[in-house]
Amino acid sequence: MRTLNAKPELEAYLRLSGAGCGEWLAAMTELLGCRGITCGLTRPQGLVGSLSALDVEAGLVCVLDVAQDMLLADCCMPQRPLVATIHGSAQISSEGGPGVSAFPLIMIPAGQTFSLRISKNSRLVLVYPVSELVPVWPRPGLDVALAGHIHRFLMKADYFQDHQDASRETLALFERLERQLATGRVELPEELPVLDRRLARVIEKIRSERDWDFDLQELANHSGASERNLYYLMKRETGMTPYRFYQRCRLIRVRKRLVDCQCDVPHISWYAADEGFTHLGRFAALYREHFGELPSETVQWRRRLLVEPVMEPADFAMT
Missing domain, CATH: 1.10.10.60 (Homeodomain-like)
Structure with missing residues (x-):
C-alpha cells in the first residue's frame, strides 16, 4: 500500500509508554473490559511497550506496541473485537484450542476466554466492539480488506487536524468496517497517495x-x-x-x-x-x-492505573 509517509501508529493518543505489566493489565481492563486478564513476559521486570487508545461513541481503537515477547491470557470480552497485526506476529487461542495467527486480522467471539501471544517488537490494533449482527467469521478475503481499512486509518492518523477530526475519522472507520462485515463484500480501501x-x-x-x-x-x-x-x-x-x-x-x-x-x-x-x-x-x-482532554487529565488517567492492585507478571517462553 502506498502511504502518506507516515507511521501506522496512534501517538497522539498515547496512554502508556514506560510502563510495567501491572499498568498494562489495568489499562486493558479499563479500556476493553477484559476482566481476569493475566500477563506473562520473557523479562518480567522489563518494560512492556506502549499503548495508545482513541475512544469515540462507536467504540475504541487501541494500538499495542510490544517491546518483548508477551502472553496475555484469561481474557474474556463482553463484545467482539477485531485484532489486526500491523507488523511482527501474534497468535490467538480460545479456551485451550490451537493458536491462530492474527495476521492480517482475526475476530474474537464475545464472551469467549482467549489468550494472545505476541512476539517482541510487534504492533497490534484492536478495534472494539464489532456488531453482534455480524457472523462469527467473515468470508475468505474479507479479513485482508478489513485490515486494509484499519491500516489506512492509522496511516492518516499522523495528519489528524485535531480531536474533532480524529473522532470523525474513527467513526468513519467503524462505519466502513461494519458495512463490509454486514454485506460480506470484499472492498479494498483506496491507496493513499505518496507524499510529495x-x-x-x-x-x-x-x-x-x-x-x-x-x-x-x-x-x-x-x-x-x-x-x-x-x-x-x-x-x-x-x-x-x-x-x-x-x-x-x-x-x-x-x-x-x-x-x-x-x-x-x-x-x-x-x-x-x-x-x-x-x-x-x-x-x-x-x-x-x-x-x-486537558494535560492534567492525561496525567490522572495513568495515575489511576497505579491505584489498581499490581499483578506480578509470570515468566514464560515463546514457542
Whole structure:
C-alpha cells in the first residue's frame, strides 16, 4: 500500500509508554473490559511497550506496541473485537484450542476466554466492539480488506487536524468496517497517495529538529518550493498547514513526556515551556483541542492505573 509517509501508529493518543505489566493489565481492563486478564513476559521486570487508545461513541481503537515477547491470557470480552497485526506476529487461542495467527486480522467471539501471544517488537490494533449482527467469521478475503481499512486509518492518523477530526475519522472507520462485515463484500480501501518529496523533507525536519523554531521561509528553502506553494501543497496533501503540523508535533512531544513522567507532581507548565508554549492557558486549550482532554487529565488517567492492585507478571517462553 502506498502511504502518506507516515507511521501506522496512534501517538497522539498515547496512554502508556514506560510502563510495567501491572499498568498494562489495568489499562486493558479499563479500556476493553477484559476482566481476569493475566500477563506473562520473557523479562518480567522489563518494560512492556506502549499503548495508545482513541475512544469515540462507536467504540475504541487501541494500538499495542510490544517491546518483548508477551502472553496475555484469561481474557474474556463482553463484545467482539477485531485484532489486526500491523507488523511482527501474534497468535490467538480460545479456551485451550490451537493458536491462530492474527495476521492480517482475526475476530474474537464475545464472551469467549482467549489468550494472545505476541512476539517482541510487534504492533497490534484492536478495534472494539464489532456488531453482534455480524457472523462469527467473515468470508475468505474479507479479513485482508478489513485490515486494509484499519491500516489506512492509522496511516492518516499522523495528519489528524485535531480531536474533532480524529473522532470523525474513527467513526468513519467503524462505519466502513461494519458495512463490509454486514454485506460480506470484499472492498479494498483506496491507496493513499505518496507524499510529495518536498513535503517529506519538510515533515522530517519538523519532526526531528526539536529545538527548531518555526520559520516558513526556512521551510520553503529546505523543501525547494516557494512559501506559497509549500503552504498550499501541504494543505492539499495532508489537510494541515505547515504551522499546524509543527504545533501538533510539539503538543505530541509534551503528551509523551506527561505519559512517561514518573515524578510525584508532573511539571506540566515546565514541559509546555520547554516545547515553546509560553502561555499555560493557551497551551491547555490547544492540548484539549488536539487530544480531547486537558494535560492534567492525561496525567490522572495513568495515575489511576497505579491505584489498581499490581499483578506480578509470570515468566514464560515463546514457542
